[in-house]
Amino acid sequence: xxxxxxxxxxxxxxxxxxxxxxxxxxxxxxxxxxxxxxxxxxxxxxxxxxxxxxxxxxxxxxxxxxxxxxxxxxxxxxxxxxxxxxxxxxxxxxxxxxxxxxxxxxxxxxxxxxxxxxxxxxxxxxxxxxxxxxxxxxxxxxxxxxxxxxxxxxxxxxxxxxxxxxxxxxxxxxxxxxxxxxxxxxxxxxxxxxxxxxxxxxxxxxxxxxxxxxxxxxxxxxxx
Amino acid sequence: xxxxxxxxxxxxxxxxxxxxxxxxxxxxxxxxxxxxxxxxxxxxxxxxxxxxxxxxxxxxxxxxxxxxxxxxxxxxxxxxxxxxxxxxxxxxxxxxxxxxxxxxxxxxxxxxxxxxxxxxxxxxxxxxxxxxxxxxxxxxxxxxxxxxxxxxxxxxxxxxxxxxxxxxxxxxxxxxxxxxxxxxxxxxxxxxxxxxxxxxxxxxxxxxxxxxxxxxxxxxxxxx
DNA sequence: TCGGGACTTTATCAATTGATCATTCACATT
DNA sequence: AATGTGAATGATCAATTGATAAAGTCCCGA
Numbered sequence: 001x002x003x004x005x006x007x008x009x010x011x012x013x014x015x016x017x018x019x020x021x022x023x024x025x026x027x028x029x030x031x032x033x034x035x036x037x038x039x040x041x042x043x044x045x046x047x048x049x050x051x052x053x054x055x056x057x058x059x060x061x062x063x064x065x066x067x068x069x070x071x072x073x074x075x076x077x078x079x080x081x082x083x084x085x086x087x088x089x090x091x092x093x094x095x096x097x098x099x100x101x102x103x104x105x106x107x108x109x110x111x112x113x114x115x116x117x118x119x120x121x122x123x124x125x126x127x128x129x130x131x132x133x134x135x136x137x138x139x140x141x142x143x144x145x146x147x148x149x150x151x152x153x154x155x156x157x158x159x160x161x162x163x164x165x166x167x168x169x170x171x172x173x174x175x176x177x178x179x180x181x182x183x184x185x186x187x188x189x190x191x192x193x194x195x196x197x198x199x200x201x202x203x204x205x206x207x208x209x210x211x212x213x214x215x216x217x218x219x220x221x222x223x224x
Numbered sequence: 225x226x227x228x229x230x231x232x233x234x235x236x237x238x239x240x241x242x243x244x245x246x247x248x249x250x251x252x253x254x255x256x257x258x259x260x261x262x263x264x265x266x267x268x269x270x271x272x273x274x275x276x277x278x279x280x281x282x283x284x285x286x287x288x289x290x291x292x293x294x295x296x297x298x299x300x301x302x303x304x305x306x307x308x309x310x311x312x313x314x315x316x317x318x319x320x321x322x323x324x325x326x327x328x329x330x331x332x333x334x335x336x337x338x339x340x341x342x343x344x345x346x347x348x349x350x351x352x353x354x355x356x357x358x359x360x361x362x363x364x365x366x367x368x369x370x371x372x373x374x375x376x377x378x379x380x381x382x383x384x385x386x387x388x389x390x391x392x393x394x395x396x397x398x399x400x401x402x403x404x405x406x407x408x409x410x411x412x413x414x415x416x417x418x419x420x421x422x423x424x425x426x427x428x429x430x431x432x433x434x435x436x437x438x439x440x441x442x443x444x445x446x447x448x
Numbered sequence: 449t450c451g452g453g454a455c456t457t458t459a460t461c462a463a464t465t466g467a468t469c470a471t472t473c474a475c476a477t478t
Numbered sequence: 479a480a481t482g483t484g485a486a487t488g489a490t491c492a493a494t495t496g497a498t499a500a501a502g503t504c505c506c507g508a
Contacts, residue, residue, distance in 0.1 A: 032485090032486095045357055045358075046357055046358035047272075047274060047357075047358070048271075048272045048274065048275060048354060048357075049275070050271060050272065050274050050275030051272060051273070051274030051275060053464080053465065053466085054465080054466060054467090055464090055465085055466090063486090064486070064487060064488085065466085065467090066467080066468080066469095066486085066487075066488085067485085067486070067487090068466090068467095069466080069467060069468075070485075070486085071485090074466080074467080075465095075466060075467090126357040129353040129354070129357060130272060130353070130354060130357070132412075132413050132415070132416055133269055133270055133271075133272075133350040133353060133354070133412065133413075133415075134269075134270035134271070134415060135415050135419075139416070143416070143419075151420070168437050168440065168441045169433065169436070169437040169440070170434055170437035170438060170441065171426070171430060171433070171434040171437070173417060173421045173424055174410040174417065174434060177409055177410035177413050177416075177417055178406050178407075178409070178410050178438070179406075180409065180413075181405035181406050181407075181408065181409025181410060181413075182402050182403075182405050182406035182409075183405075184405065185401055185402070185404065185405025185406075185409060186398040186401035186402050186405060188356075188357065188405075189356050189357075189401050189404075189405075191356070191357075191358060191359050192356055192363070192367070192401075193397060193398065193401055195359075195367075196375070197397045200397055202395070206395060209393065209395070210394050210395040210398060212393070213392050213393040213394035213395070214394060214402070216392065216393070216444065217392045217394065217441040217442060217444070218441060220440065220441070220444060256455090256456095277494080277495065277496085278495080278496060278497090279494090279495085279496090287456090288456070288457060288458085289496085289497090290456085290457080290458090290497080290498080290499095291455085291456070291457090292496090292497095293496080293497060293498075294455075294456085295455095298496080298497080299495095299496060299497090
Protein backbone atom coordinates (compact mmCIF):
# COMPACT_ATOMS: atom_id res chain seq x y z
CA UNK A 1 0.00 0.00 0.00
CA UNK A 2 1.36 3.31 -1.01
CA UNK A 3 -1.75 5.27 -0.35
CA UNK A 4 -1.20 5.74 3.32
CA UNK A 5 1.09 8.63 3.99
CA UNK A 6 0.36 11.04 1.22
CA UNK A 7 0.86 14.73 1.81
CA UNK A 8 -2.40 16.42 2.46
CA UNK A 9 -1.70 19.25 0.08
CA UNK A 10 -1.35 16.78 -2.71
CA UNK A 11 -4.31 17.82 -4.73
CA UNK A 12 -4.59 21.36 -3.63
CA UNK A 13 -3.63 22.72 -7.01
CA UNK A 14 -6.21 20.73 -8.78
CA UNK A 15 -9.27 20.06 -6.76
CA UNK A 16 -9.99 23.59 -5.71
CA UNK A 17 -11.01 25.16 -8.96
CA UNK A 18 -11.68 28.41 -7.23
CA UNK A 19 -14.95 28.08 -5.42
CA UNK A 20 -14.35 25.77 -2.52
CA UNK A 21 -11.75 27.22 -0.26
CA UNK A 22 -8.83 24.89 -0.57
CA UNK A 23 -6.30 27.12 1.05
CA UNK A 24 -6.79 26.17 4.66
CA UNK A 25 -8.23 22.73 5.15
CA UNK A 26 -6.24 22.06 8.26
CA UNK A 27 -8.19 19.60 10.38
CA UNK A 28 -9.08 16.01 9.67
CA UNK A 29 -11.66 16.92 7.06
CA UNK A 30 -9.05 15.86 4.58
CA UNK A 31 -9.86 12.35 5.62
CA UNK A 32 -13.10 12.37 3.71
CA UNK A 33 -11.34 13.92 0.73
CA UNK A 34 -8.86 11.07 0.77
CA UNK A 35 -11.59 8.48 1.08
CA UNK A 36 -13.48 10.06 -1.78
CA UNK A 37 -10.36 10.07 -3.94
CA UNK A 38 -9.65 6.44 -3.14
CA UNK A 39 -13.21 5.41 -3.85
CA UNK A 40 -13.27 7.45 -7.03
CA UNK A 41 -9.99 5.87 -8.14
CA UNK A 42 -11.60 2.45 -7.98
CA UNK A 43 -14.82 3.50 -9.67
CA UNK A 44 -13.22 5.55 -12.43
CA UNK A 45 -10.67 2.83 -13.16
CA UNK A 46 -13.38 0.19 -13.36
CA UNK A 47 -16.12 1.99 -15.21
CA UNK A 48 -14.57 5.03 -16.81
CA UNK A 49 -15.65 8.59 -16.22
CA UNK A 50 -19.11 8.27 -17.69
CA UNK A 51 -19.73 4.87 -16.17
CA UNK A 52 -18.83 5.87 -12.65
CA UNK A 53 -21.66 7.55 -10.78
CA UNK A 54 -21.04 10.01 -8.00
CA UNK A 55 -23.46 8.09 -5.84
CA UNK A 56 -21.50 4.86 -6.25
CA UNK A 57 -18.32 6.73 -5.39
CA UNK A 58 -19.88 8.28 -2.32
CA UNK A 59 -21.24 4.96 -1.09
CA UNK A 60 -17.85 3.33 -1.54
CA UNK A 61 -16.29 6.15 0.44
CA UNK A 62 -18.90 5.88 3.15
CA UNK A 63 -20.03 9.38 2.38
CA UNK A 64 -23.04 11.15 0.93
CA UNK A 65 -23.26 12.15 -2.69
CA UNK A 66 -23.45 15.94 -2.17
CA UNK A 67 -20.17 15.78 -0.29
CA UNK A 68 -18.43 15.25 -3.61
CA UNK A 69 -19.61 18.61 -4.85
CA UNK A 70 -18.82 20.14 -1.51
CA UNK A 71 -15.23 18.94 -1.18
CA UNK A 72 -14.57 18.99 -4.89
CA UNK A 73 -16.43 21.31 -7.13
CA UNK A 74 -17.65 18.72 -9.60
CA UNK A 75 -17.34 15.13 -10.72
CA UNK A 76 -14.76 16.25 -13.25
CA UNK A 77 -12.69 17.99 -10.58
CA UNK A 78 -12.78 14.82 -8.54
CA UNK A 79 -11.54 12.91 -11.56
CA UNK A 80 -8.67 15.35 -11.92
CA UNK A 81 -7.84 14.98 -8.25
CA UNK A 82 -7.67 11.23 -8.77
CA UNK A 83 -5.30 11.62 -11.72
CA UNK A 84 -3.20 14.09 -9.74
CA UNK A 85 -2.98 11.57 -6.94
CA UNK A 86 -2.01 8.69 -9.22
CA UNK A 87 0.64 10.66 -11.05
CA UNK A 88 2.14 11.77 -7.77
CA UNK A 89 2.52 8.14 -6.85
CA UNK A 90 3.92 7.35 -10.28
CA UNK A 91 6.65 9.96 -9.92
CA UNK A 92 7.81 8.28 -6.75
CA UNK A 93 8.41 5.13 -8.76
CA UNK A 94 10.08 6.76 -11.72
CA UNK A 95 12.16 9.37 -10.00
CA UNK A 96 15.75 8.95 -11.07
CA UNK A 97 17.76 8.14 -8.01
CA UNK A 98 20.92 9.44 -9.52
CA UNK A 99 22.50 10.47 -12.75
CA UNK A 100 23.05 7.85 -15.35
CA UNK A 101 26.18 7.52 -17.39
CA UNK A 102 24.70 4.67 -19.36
CA UNK A 103 21.32 5.13 -21.06
CA UNK A 104 20.85 1.39 -20.71
CA UNK A 105 20.92 1.75 -16.95
CA UNK A 106 18.43 4.57 -17.11
CA UNK A 107 16.18 2.56 -19.39
CA UNK A 108 16.43 -0.42 -17.10
CA UNK A 109 15.48 1.69 -14.11
CA UNK A 110 12.63 3.30 -16.03
CA UNK A 111 11.15 -0.01 -17.10
CA UNK A 112 11.47 -1.50 -13.65
CA UNK A 113 9.88 1.55 -12.07
CA UNK A 114 6.93 1.36 -14.42
CA UNK A 115 6.53 -2.37 -13.88
CA UNK A 116 6.54 -1.98 -10.11
CA UNK A 117 4.11 0.91 -10.27
CA UNK A 118 1.76 -0.86 -12.65
CA UNK A 119 1.75 -3.91 -10.43
CA UNK A 120 0.86 -1.90 -7.38
CA UNK A 121 -1.39 0.73 -8.93
CA UNK A 122 -2.91 -0.56 -12.16
CA UNK A 123 -5.62 2.03 -11.79
CA UNK A 124 -3.72 4.69 -13.69
CA UNK A 125 -3.35 2.52 -16.76
CA UNK A 126 -6.99 1.55 -16.58
CA UNK A 127 -8.08 5.10 -16.16
CA UNK A 128 -6.01 6.17 -19.14
CA UNK A 129 -7.28 3.26 -21.22
CA UNK A 130 -10.79 4.57 -20.74
CA UNK A 131 -9.93 8.08 -21.85
CA UNK A 132 -7.30 7.47 -24.50
CA UNK A 133 -9.51 5.77 -27.03
CA UNK A 134 -10.55 9.13 -28.44
CA UNK A 135 -9.72 12.77 -28.43
CA UNK A 136 -11.04 13.98 -25.21
CA UNK A 137 -10.76 17.04 -23.04
CA UNK A 138 -9.92 15.02 -19.98
CA UNK A 139 -7.20 13.10 -21.78
CA UNK A 140 -5.74 16.28 -23.23
CA UNK A 141 -5.64 17.78 -19.76
CA UNK A 142 -3.99 14.66 -18.41
CA UNK A 143 -1.33 14.70 -21.09
CA UNK A 144 -0.64 18.41 -20.88
CA UNK A 145 -0.60 18.50 -17.09
CA UNK A 146 1.15 15.30 -16.14
CA UNK A 147 2.16 12.96 -18.92
CA UNK A 148 4.47 15.23 -20.91
CA UNK A 149 7.53 14.99 -18.65
CA UNK A 150 7.26 11.21 -18.54
CA UNK A 151 6.82 10.96 -22.28
CA UNK A 152 9.71 13.32 -22.88
CA UNK A 153 12.03 11.37 -20.64
CA UNK A 154 11.03 8.11 -22.26
CA UNK A 155 11.66 9.61 -25.70
CA UNK A 156 15.04 10.94 -24.67
CA UNK A 157 16.16 7.61 -23.27
CA UNK A 158 14.89 5.73 -26.30
CA UNK A 159 16.62 8.11 -28.70
CA UNK A 160 19.90 7.70 -26.88
CA UNK A 161 19.58 3.94 -27.02
CA UNK A 162 18.66 4.00 -30.65
CA UNK A 163 21.65 6.16 -31.47
CA UNK A 164 23.84 3.44 -30.01
CA UNK A 165 22.14 0.75 -32.04
CA UNK A 166 20.66 -1.00 -29.04
CA UNK A 167 16.98 -0.77 -29.84
CA UNK A 168 14.69 -3.32 -31.37
CA UNK A 169 13.68 -2.63 -34.95
CA UNK A 170 10.09 -1.69 -34.21
CA UNK A 171 8.59 1.33 -35.91
CA UNK A 172 9.80 4.60 -34.42
CA UNK A 173 6.42 6.25 -34.08
CA UNK A 174 5.02 3.15 -32.45
CA UNK A 175 7.98 2.35 -30.22
CA UNK A 176 6.86 4.38 -27.24
CA UNK A 177 3.30 3.14 -27.08
CA UNK A 178 4.52 -0.39 -27.76
CA UNK A 179 6.73 -0.10 -24.71
CA UNK A 180 3.90 1.30 -22.67
CA UNK A 181 1.51 -1.39 -23.79
CA UNK A 182 3.91 -4.22 -23.14
CA UNK A 183 4.72 -2.96 -19.66
CA UNK A 184 1.38 -1.82 -18.31
CA UNK A 185 -1.32 -3.81 -20.09
CA UNK A 186 -0.72 -7.11 -18.28
CA UNK A 187 -1.37 -5.40 -14.98
CA UNK A 188 -4.21 -3.32 -16.31
CA UNK A 189 -5.88 -6.53 -17.49
CA UNK A 190 -4.97 -8.42 -14.33
CA UNK A 191 -8.59 -9.44 -13.64
CA UNK A 192 -8.48 -11.54 -16.78
CA UNK A 193 -4.97 -12.80 -16.25
CA UNK A 194 -6.19 -14.11 -12.93
CA UNK A 195 -9.31 -15.49 -14.53
CA UNK A 196 -7.05 -17.66 -16.66
CA UNK A 197 -4.17 -18.46 -14.33
CA UNK A 198 -5.89 -18.18 -11.00
CA UNK A 199 -4.92 -15.66 -8.33
CA UNK A 200 -1.42 -14.36 -8.82
CA UNK A 201 0.88 -12.50 -6.48
CA UNK A 202 4.12 -11.25 -7.88
CA UNK A 203 6.95 -10.66 -5.48
CA UNK A 204 9.62 -8.10 -6.06
CA UNK A 205 12.09 -10.60 -7.45
CA UNK A 206 9.64 -11.93 -10.02
CA UNK A 207 8.80 -8.45 -11.14
CA UNK A 208 12.47 -7.57 -11.46
CA UNK A 209 13.07 -10.62 -13.62
CA UNK A 210 10.05 -9.76 -15.72
CA UNK A 211 11.26 -6.20 -16.15
CA UNK A 212 14.68 -7.40 -17.20
CA UNK A 213 13.04 -9.64 -19.79
CA UNK A 214 11.22 -6.64 -21.18
CA UNK A 215 14.43 -4.65 -21.31
CA UNK A 216 16.14 -7.37 -23.27
CA UNK A 217 13.14 -7.68 -25.57
CA UNK A 218 13.37 -4.06 -26.56
CA UNK A 219 17.15 -3.84 -26.46
CA UNK A 220 18.43 -6.85 -28.40
CA UNK A 221 21.65 -4.93 -28.94
CA UNK A 222 22.58 -5.75 -25.36
CA UNK A 223 23.54 -9.27 -26.27
CA UNK A 224 25.43 -8.66 -29.50
CA UNK B 225 -12.37 -1.27 -45.66
CA UNK B 226 -13.31 -4.75 -44.67
CA UNK B 227 -16.78 -3.94 -43.60
CA UNK B 228 -18.34 -4.12 -47.00
CA UNK B 229 -19.21 -7.63 -47.89
CA UNK B 230 -20.18 -9.17 -44.63
CA UNK B 231 -22.72 -11.94 -44.66
CA UNK B 232 -26.08 -10.71 -43.58
CA UNK B 233 -26.60 -13.50 -41.17
CA UNK B 234 -23.53 -12.45 -39.30
CA UNK B 235 -25.20 -11.33 -36.16
CA UNK B 236 -28.30 -13.39 -36.39
CA UNK B 237 -27.24 -15.58 -33.53
CA UNK B 238 -26.61 -12.66 -31.30
CA UNK B 239 -28.86 -9.75 -31.96
CA UNK B 240 -32.13 -11.60 -32.01
CA UNK B 241 -32.45 -12.64 -28.41
CA UNK B 242 -35.80 -14.17 -29.10
CA UNK B 243 -38.27 -11.35 -29.43
CA UNK B 244 -37.54 -9.58 -32.68
CA UNK B 245 -37.93 -11.97 -35.53
CA UNK B 246 -34.45 -12.37 -36.91
CA UNK B 247 -35.13 -15.38 -39.05
CA UNK B 248 -36.28 -13.70 -42.21
CA UNK B 249 -34.86 -10.21 -42.72
CA UNK B 250 -34.60 -10.58 -46.45
CA UNK B 251 -34.83 -7.17 -48.02
CA UNK B 252 -32.51 -4.22 -47.69
CA UNK B 253 -33.59 -3.47 -44.17
CA UNK B 254 -30.28 -4.98 -43.19
CA UNK B 255 -28.76 -1.77 -44.42
CA UNK B 256 -29.93 0.12 -41.38
CA UNK B 257 -28.72 -2.70 -39.18
CA UNK B 258 -25.29 -2.40 -40.74
CA UNK B 259 -25.28 1.37 -40.33
CA UNK B 260 -26.32 1.02 -36.72
CA UNK B 261 -23.57 -1.50 -36.08
CA UNK B 262 -21.00 0.73 -37.73
CA UNK B 263 -22.13 3.76 -35.79
CA UNK B 264 -22.25 1.78 -32.57
CA UNK B 265 -18.75 0.48 -33.21
CA UNK B 266 -17.44 4.02 -33.28
CA UNK B 267 -19.40 5.18 -30.25
CA UNK B 268 -18.70 2.15 -28.09
CA UNK B 269 -15.00 2.20 -28.98
CA UNK B 270 -14.74 5.87 -28.13
CA UNK B 271 -16.85 6.13 -25.03
CA UNK B 272 -17.34 2.64 -23.73
CA UNK B 273 -20.67 0.96 -23.17
CA UNK B 274 -21.92 3.30 -20.47
CA UNK B 275 -20.58 6.41 -22.16
CA UNK B 276 -22.18 5.73 -25.51
CA UNK B 277 -25.80 6.79 -25.72
CA UNK B 278 -28.27 5.12 -28.02
CA UNK B 279 -29.30 8.52 -29.30
CA UNK B 280 -25.75 9.39 -30.32
CA UNK B 281 -25.46 6.04 -32.07
CA UNK B 282 -28.73 6.57 -33.90
CA UNK B 283 -27.79 10.07 -35.01
CA UNK B 284 -24.45 8.83 -36.30
CA UNK B 285 -26.26 6.11 -38.23
CA UNK B 286 -28.77 8.57 -39.62
CA UNK B 287 -31.53 6.75 -37.82
CA UNK B 288 -33.93 7.28 -34.96
CA UNK B 289 -33.23 6.08 -31.47
CA UNK B 290 -36.14 3.60 -31.19
CA UNK B 291 -34.88 1.81 -34.28
CA UNK B 292 -32.09 0.40 -32.13
CA UNK B 293 -34.60 -1.40 -29.95
CA UNK B 294 -36.54 -2.44 -32.99
CA UNK B 295 -33.69 -3.97 -34.98
CA UNK B 296 -31.80 -5.12 -31.93
CA UNK B 297 -33.60 -5.89 -28.77
CA UNK B 298 -31.54 -3.67 -26.50
CA UNK B 299 -28.44 -1.53 -26.22
CA UNK B 300 -26.60 -4.53 -24.85
CA UNK B 301 -27.66 -6.71 -27.79
CA UNK B 302 -26.38 -4.02 -30.13
CA UNK B 303 -23.08 -4.05 -28.27
CA UNK B 304 -22.87 -7.81 -28.71
CA UNK B 305 -23.63 -7.47 -32.39
CA UNK B 306 -20.74 -5.02 -32.66
CA UNK B 307 -18.38 -7.44 -30.94
CA UNK B 308 -19.62 -10.26 -33.13
CA UNK B 309 -18.92 -8.14 -36.18
CA UNK B 310 -15.42 -7.17 -35.05
CA UNK B 311 -14.41 -10.71 -34.15
CA UNK B 312 -15.63 -11.93 -37.52
CA UNK B 313 -13.28 -9.45 -39.12
CA UNK B 314 -10.50 -10.47 -36.77
CA UNK B 315 -10.79 -14.11 -37.75
CA UNK B 316 -10.24 -13.16 -41.36
CA UNK B 317 -6.89 -11.69 -40.36
CA UNK B 318 -5.80 -14.53 -38.11
CA UNK B 319 -7.04 -17.48 -40.06
CA UNK B 320 -4.17 -19.86 -40.65
CA UNK B 321 -3.63 -20.08 -44.36
CA UNK B 322 -2.03 -23.44 -44.10
CA UNK B 323 -0.43 -25.81 -41.68
CA UNK B 324 2.77 -24.78 -40.03
CA UNK B 325 5.71 -27.06 -39.56
CA UNK B 326 7.59 -24.40 -37.66
CA UNK B 327 5.93 -22.71 -34.67
CA UNK B 328 8.07 -19.68 -35.42
CA UNK B 329 6.33 -19.31 -38.76
CA UNK B 330 2.95 -19.64 -37.10
CA UNK B 331 3.91 -17.07 -34.48
CA UNK B 332 5.16 -14.73 -37.15
CA UNK B 333 1.91 -15.04 -39.07
CA UNK B 334 -0.11 -14.58 -35.90
CA UNK B 335 1.72 -11.40 -34.90
CA UNK B 336 1.49 -9.97 -38.39
CA UNK B 337 -2.20 -10.75 -38.61
CA UNK B 338 -2.88 -9.03 -35.34
CA UNK B 339 -0.78 -6.02 -36.31
CA UNK B 340 -2.60 -5.62 -39.61
CA UNK B 341 -5.98 -6.05 -37.98
CA UNK B 342 -5.20 -3.61 -35.18
CA UNK B 343 -4.03 -1.06 -37.69
CA UNK B 344 -7.21 -1.33 -39.71
CA UNK B 345 -9.73 -1.90 -36.95
CA UNK B 346 -8.42 -0.54 -33.65
CA UNK B 347 -11.98 -0.45 -32.41
CA UNK B 348 -11.88 -3.96 -31.04
CA UNK B 349 -8.90 -3.23 -28.82
CA UNK B 350 -10.50 -0.02 -27.64
CA UNK B 351 -13.76 -1.72 -26.94
CA UNK B 352 -12.02 -4.41 -24.95
CA UNK B 353 -9.95 -1.85 -23.08
CA UNK B 354 -13.15 -0.29 -21.82
CA UNK B 355 -14.58 -3.55 -20.57
CA UNK B 356 -11.49 -5.41 -19.41
CA UNK B 357 -10.61 -3.13 -16.52
CA UNK B 358 -12.95 -5.03 -14.25
CA UNK B 359 -14.93 -8.17 -13.93
CA UNK B 360 -17.89 -7.57 -16.07
CA UNK B 361 -20.71 -9.56 -17.60
CA UNK B 362 -20.08 -8.13 -21.02
CA UNK B 363 -16.38 -8.97 -20.88
CA UNK B 364 -17.09 -12.46 -19.65
CA UNK B 365 -19.49 -12.98 -22.51
CA UNK B 366 -16.92 -11.66 -24.96
CA UNK B 367 -14.24 -13.99 -23.64
CA UNK B 368 -16.45 -17.05 -23.49
CA UNK B 369 -18.05 -16.47 -26.87
CA UNK B 370 -15.19 -15.24 -29.00
CA UNK B 371 -11.85 -14.76 -27.34
CA UNK B 372 -11.21 -18.30 -26.12
CA UNK B 373 -10.12 -19.82 -29.45
CA UNK B 374 -7.75 -16.93 -30.08
CA UNK B 375 -6.31 -17.13 -26.60
CA UNK B 376 -5.93 -20.87 -26.83
CA UNK B 377 -4.11 -20.70 -30.13
CA UNK B 378 -1.81 -17.99 -28.82
CA UNK B 379 -1.06 -20.07 -25.75
CA UNK B 380 -0.35 -23.15 -27.83
CA UNK B 381 2.03 -21.31 -30.12
CA UNK B 382 3.80 -19.65 -27.22
CA UNK B 383 4.18 -22.93 -25.36
CA UNK B 384 5.70 -24.58 -28.41
CA UNK B 385 8.13 -21.71 -28.82
CA UNK B 386 9.03 -21.78 -25.16
CA UNK B 387 9.68 -25.51 -25.30
CA UNK B 388 12.26 -24.83 -27.97
CA UNK B 389 13.91 -22.12 -25.92
CA UNK B 390 13.02 -19.34 -28.30
CA UNK B 391 10.95 -17.12 -26.03
CA UNK B 392 11.96 -14.01 -24.18
CA UNK B 393 12.34 -14.44 -20.43
CA UNK B 394 9.25 -12.51 -19.44
CA UNK B 395 6.98 -13.92 -16.79
CA UNK B 396 4.86 -16.79 -18.04
CA UNK B 397 1.57 -15.60 -16.67
CA UNK B 398 2.17 -12.15 -18.09
CA UNK B 399 3.57 -13.24 -21.43
CA UNK B 400 0.30 -13.38 -23.29
CA UNK B 401 -1.07 -10.06 -22.20
CA UNK B 402 2.36 -8.50 -22.70
CA UNK B 403 2.23 -9.66 -26.29
CA UNK B 404 -1.27 -8.37 -26.71
CA UNK B 405 -0.40 -5.02 -25.20
CA UNK B 406 2.71 -4.56 -27.27
CA UNK B 407 0.91 -5.38 -30.49
CA UNK B 408 -2.44 -3.67 -30.14
CA UNK B 409 -1.98 -0.73 -27.78
CA UNK B 410 -0.09 1.51 -30.23
CA UNK B 411 -3.02 1.33 -32.60
CA UNK B 412 -5.61 1.57 -29.89
CA UNK B 413 -3.92 4.77 -28.70
CA UNK B 414 -3.38 6.04 -32.23
CA UNK B 415 -5.14 9.36 -31.55
CA UNK B 416 -2.34 10.23 -29.15
CA UNK B 417 0.42 8.81 -31.29
CA UNK B 418 -0.79 11.15 -33.99
CA UNK B 419 -1.07 13.98 -31.51
CA UNK B 420 2.65 13.61 -30.90
CA UNK B 421 4.00 12.63 -34.30
CA UNK B 422 1.39 14.17 -36.54
CA UNK B 423 -0.83 12.19 -38.89
CA UNK B 424 0.58 8.80 -39.67
CA UNK B 425 -0.30 6.33 -42.37
CA UNK B 426 1.38 2.97 -42.25
CA UNK B 427 1.70 1.05 -45.47
CA UNK B 428 1.77 -2.70 -45.58
CA UNK B 429 5.56 -2.87 -45.78
CA UNK B 430 6.05 -0.70 -42.72
CA UNK B 431 3.60 -2.79 -40.75
CA UNK B 432 5.36 -5.98 -41.82
CA UNK B 433 8.70 -4.59 -40.67
CA UNK B 434 7.14 -3.51 -37.40
CA UNK B 435 5.60 -6.94 -36.89
CA UNK B 436 8.93 -8.62 -37.58
CA UNK B 437 10.54 -6.36 -34.97
CA UNK B 438 7.95 -7.49 -32.45
CA UNK B 439 8.58 -11.12 -33.31
CA UNK B 440 12.29 -10.70 -32.73
CA UNK B 441 11.63 -8.84 -29.50
CA UNK B 442 9.70 -11.73 -28.08
CA UNK B 443 11.78 -14.47 -29.68
CA UNK B 444 15.41 -13.55 -28.99
CA UNK B 445 16.26 -17.21 -29.50
CA UNK B 446 15.90 -16.62 -33.23
CA UNK B 447 19.28 -14.95 -33.45
CA UNK B 448 21.30 -17.29 -31.30
C1' DT C 449 -58.62 -1.35 -54.21
C1' DC C 450 -58.16 -3.33 -50.12
C1' DG C 451 -55.71 -5.60 -46.18
C1' DG C 452 -51.79 -6.61 -43.60
C1' DG C 453 -47.21 -6.90 -42.19
C1' DA C 454 -42.58 -4.62 -41.96
C1' DC C 455 -40.62 -0.63 -40.77
C1' DT C 456 -40.49 4.25 -39.39
C1' DT C 457 -41.64 8.17 -36.71
C1' DT C 458 -43.33 10.85 -32.80
C1' DA C 459 -44.38 11.09 -28.12
C1' DT C 460 -43.59 9.66 -23.71
C1' DC C 461 -42.31 6.67 -19.82
C1' DA C 462 -39.67 5.71 -15.35
C1' DA C 463 -35.07 5.63 -13.73
C1' DT C 464 -30.76 7.57 -13.09
C1' DT C 465 -27.63 11.21 -13.52
C1' DG C 466 -24.80 15.49 -11.57
C1' DA C 467 -25.77 19.33 -9.16
C1' DT C 468 -27.93 22.64 -5.84
C1' DC C 469 -30.53 24.17 -1.91
C1' DA C 470 -32.03 24.67 2.85
C1' DT C 471 -31.64 22.68 7.00
C1' DT C 472 -29.24 20.57 10.68
C1' DC C 473 -25.23 19.14 13.16
C1' DA C 474 -20.56 19.52 15.49
C1' DC C 475 -17.65 22.21 17.67
C1' DA C 476 -14.59 25.91 18.80
C1' DT C 477 -14.31 30.73 20.58
C1' DT C 478 -15.90 34.23 23.30
C1' DA D 479 -24.55 29.95 27.38
C1' DA D 480 -24.46 32.34 23.11
C1' DT D 481 -22.60 32.50 18.65
C1' DG D 482 -20.46 31.66 14.33
C1' DT D 483 -18.37 28.57 11.04
C1' DG D 484 -17.34 24.43 8.49
C1' DA D 485 -19.33 20.20 7.39
C1' DA D 486 -23.03 16.73 6.96
C1' DT D 487 -27.55 15.62 5.66
C1' DG D 488 -31.91 15.07 3.18
C1' DA D 489 -34.88 16.84 -0.37
C1' DT D 490 -35.14 18.09 -4.84
C1' DC D 491 -33.93 20.03 -9.40
C1' DA D 492 -33.47 19.68 -14.61
C1' DA D 493 -31.31 16.87 -17.94
C1' DT D 494 -30.34 12.63 -19.93
C1' DT D 495 -30.78 7.80 -20.16
C1' DG D 496 -32.79 3.17 -22.33
C1' DA D 497 -36.99 1.55 -23.37
C1' DT D 498 -41.88 1.34 -24.81
C1' DA D 499 -46.37 2.64 -26.92
C1' DA D 500 -48.96 4.21 -30.50
C1' DA D 501 -49.71 6.26 -34.63
C1' DG D 502 -48.13 6.73 -39.20
C1' DT D 503 -45.91 5.22 -43.72
C1' DC D 504 -44.72 2.18 -47.21
C1' DC D 505 -45.29 -1.67 -50.15
C1' DC D 506 -46.63 -6.17 -51.68
C1' DG D 507 -50.08 -9.74 -52.69
C1' DA D 508 -54.83 -10.86 -53.21
